[in-house]
Structure formats: C-alpha cells, structure tokens
C-alpha cells in the first residue's frame with residue numbers, strides 16, 4: 001500500500017458523500033471514508049505489481065503439450081464507471097523447450113491484472129502477452145467471461161448478460177483445431 005495516498009481517497013469519498021446529499025458526519029458514515037480508502041488500496045493493488053514477474057518461476061519439464069488452468073475467478077473494476085465486473089478466466093499455453101511455470105502463477109497473473117481500473121479486453125491481452133514474453137511458449141489462449149455491473153445495476157440494466165473475450169497468440173492464432181480442443185476442455189464440467 002506504500003504507493004497509495006489513503007488520505008486523498010478519504011477526502012474524495014467524503015466529498016462524494018457530501019455531493020450526493022449525505023451527511024458524512026452522521027454516525028454510520030463516520031468511518032466510511034477510511035474503510036473505502038483501504039478497500040480501494042486493496043482493489044487497485046495490481047497497479048503496483050507486474051504480472052510478468054510471476055513467470056520468473058519456471059521449471060524445466062519436458063512437456064510440450066497443452067496446459068490449461070480454467071475457471072479462475074476474478075473481480076475487477078470497470079475503468080469507465082468504477083463499478084465491478086467479475087467472472088472467470090481460463091488460461092492455456094503450450095510450453096516450448098521445457099519451460100513451464102507454476103500453475104498458481106497463472107492465477108496470480110489474472111489477479112494482479114484484474115486489480116486495476118480495467119477493460120475486459122485489456123485484462124485478456126495483458127495476460128496473454130505476459131506469458132508470451134516471459135515463457136516464449138508455442139502458443140497462448142486466454143478466454144475471459146464476465147458480468148459487468150455497469151450493464152446490470154445501471155444504464156442498460158441487463159443482468160445476466162455475459163461478455164466473452166478471447167486472445168490467441170503464437171500457433172494458437174492459426175490452429176483452429178487446438179483452439180476448439182481448449183474450448184471443449186473449458187466447457188467440460
């Protein structure tokens with residue numbers, strides 16, 4: 001939290017409460033700016049982390065076949081409205097030259113990338129590009145499905161609408177058969 005100005009967030013939250021017609025000094029709201037400042041520091045802590053760093057953990061394993069970690073839950077904040085969008089990420093790659101990373105590192109990269117003001121498309125491509133750069137695999141395929149609260153509780157108000165984004169890199173950009181195999185694994189219960 002070293003890079004986060006908690007006092008500034010507190011001031012801002014107090015101002016928002018005043019601006020919407022609340023009394024920030026009433027008992028129930030007295031600690032709210034402090035709570036929100038700590039919450040924002042937590043929800044945006046990915047701004048101070050680099051997903052690529054996790055992929056420094058590599059093992060030399062002779063496996064040049066598919067690795068897929070699916071159903072990784074994540075919560076992010078839409079950068080347009082600062083309300084949550086959340087869902088599941090599925091991260092697949094095909095290692096090259098025996099360079100495999102720890103499975104948890106794929107989930108950590110999702111977590112770090114999500115904990116920023118974000119767009120779903122950018123989360124998807126950042127994860128894919130980080131894996132390509134650090135592990136130099138034959139290919140990467142990242143699929144994210146999410147529900148956006150800015151489309152649910154306000155604006156167009158369409159609860160249940162899901163957005164799917166997919167980014168393929170390397171051989172998975174052109175290998176449709178391998179991509180469909182990955183999609184069928186993702187759909188498997």
Ligand SMILES: Nc1nc2c(ncn2[C@@H]2O[C@H](COP(=O)(O)OP(=O)(O)OP(=O)(O)O)[C@@H](O)[C@H]2O)c(=O)[nH]1
Nearest residue numbers: 078079080085118119120121148150151154155156
């Ligand atoms: N591409 C993309 N758009 C997003 C994402 N999250 C929210 N949005 C959209 O960002 C757009 C912002 O549109 P604006 O017209 O500037 O804002 P607005 O008036 O609040 O839009 P409405 O949501 O349509 O009421 C909306 O269409 C949102 O649905 C995302 O992750 N990716």
Ligand SMILES: [Zn+2]
Nearest residue numbers: 078080081150
């Ligand atoms: Zn939004």
